[in-house]
Amino acid sequence: MTKLDQPLFNRLALIGTGLIGSSIARAARAQGAVRSIVATARSPETRRRVAELGFADQVVETNAAAVEGADLVIVCIPVGACGTVAKEIGPNLMKGATVSDVGSVKGSVLTDMAPHLPAGVHFVPAHPVAGTENSGPDAGFPELFVNRWCILTPPQNADTQAVERLAMFWRALGANVETMSAEHHDLVLGITSHLPHLIAYTIVGTADELGAVTRSEVLKFSAGGFRDFTRIAASDPTMWRDVFLYNKDAVLEMLGRFNEDLSQLTRAIRMGNGEALFDHFTRTRAIRRGIVEIGQDSPAPDFGRTHAGLPADPLPRPYAADNE
């Protein structure tokens, strides 16, 4: 793997070392995108684990200590904590440093962090649209961002060179970069990420509370479709609590539209309107094709899930006595 001719940044400070933070560290190191990495995490257990995993050159105890001398600071924590962290690190930031984040909501991050950042620091919020259902420093891997999009939402007065340098950092990690307003970001992600998560969390909860169908049955027969939802509904609870609290307006707007559409399909079912159902289901099929065509999902059936082989001994007695 060809590394960069020279690092894009000298010292990267990562505040938060979960799935995203630890993947950034691993990828940045693999690509030679930064000279050194300093990391911190809130709990002593996590800091100890990060030191063991070794993806950072240095692990420090406080956010303020982490940012000292860093020319790139990336805050990788739930969006609800971003304001507090900005306040903590503000006084220690190096002049000319770029401060960014990875939060799934951008409007609130802009509002909460900007007031605490001193003049001469470049603030460029970012959101890599990538992840898995796993959390923590062990969950990260260097390829997480490859072919995924990273959205930058720089404030209007942002320094274009600083924005472009951060874009290059994300491209070095394999991501495609797009720039848009924080407001538009929150609307787009409201439908492509936040609403799907809310719906998945809801339906998994519904299935878990049915008296007539046991949990054991729900698990056993989940391959009928339900299991796909459980992956999303296994995402980090703190992160997602904050997403819904901090992108409330866009989520409620998308939810309103979803409810209208669900009412329409419900009515078609109740009235036995097969044609309306068929037309809707044909239209949605095309969206999948579009996603696969632009490389945002695998063309392999069933996400490429693997299948075990056929049994070698398929009970060769035609009339077994042990009926179940």
Place this chain on the structure above:
Amino acid sequence: MTKLDQPLFNRLALIGTGLIGSSIARAARAQGAVRSIVATARSPETRRRVAELGFADQVVETNAAAVEGADLVIVCIPVGACGTVAKEIGPNLMKGATVSDVGSVKGSVLTDMAPHLPAGVHFVPAHPVAGTENSGPDAGFPELFVNRWCILTPPQNADTQAVERLAMFWRALGANVETMSAEHHDLVLGITSHLPHLIAYTIVGTADELGAVTRSEVLKFSAGGFRDFTRIAASDPTMWRDVFLYNKDAVLEMLGRFNEDLSQLTRAIRMGNGEALFDHFTRTRAIRRGIVEIGQDSPAPDFGRTHAGLPADPLPRPYAADNE
């Protein structure tokens, strides 16, 4: 792979050769579960393709011709067509033959097919809970049913030997077999399969109709969660139209519960009740673990989707002029 010492059935007739029918043929042949396979499909194009693919020993033009001399008949078509097909094949069925299906709704199949089947024929409806988003004879593969559940819903007066023989057939194809009433099946699958599909079809439609967010943005940023839903919403439109028309009561019942739960979470978002959200999201995480533990989904993150490697040439110019 050890084949069966002797086939469980002499001649398998498959009416319908889509994803499920063609997978049954491929698996039954691989396992030596039947001596010969005759298949039919409604359209001449499909019959021609089935002949080319060669997973059946014989391809015939009519349903009536297909079942002649067959001791196992499996109807693999959308549930809305099952009654008509039963009427067509009834007079030609061999005495002692077992007639089954693979429909995702069992109450309507029982009601629609049973009246057309002559005495001396064993009717054992079945539902293998397995599939992918692809359709047609090319989409099938022999491992589709391995470690998945096949639910049998025999009528109360069913011959236990015939039921057990069909169970052995499904076990030979790698499936686990469970028996329950058609009514209970329709309730269980209402939550583990039908409601998830309805929700996925809805949200994918909602995303496609937003003025403020373009379709291109929906596709690009779909890795935030949305893409998972598009797979399910790419399932066969005819099959799923019929599922909702024929399992209307159970689907509407589950939908009612889902709507209650969604209202509750919506209220928590609107009121800023982070604790309620956090508690709900923590509970749903456990369901995922349960599904992975019993082998009904992959423990690999992100369903085991593959990730491309890091770019070899990550744009090594620290200050590029081509800002986007």
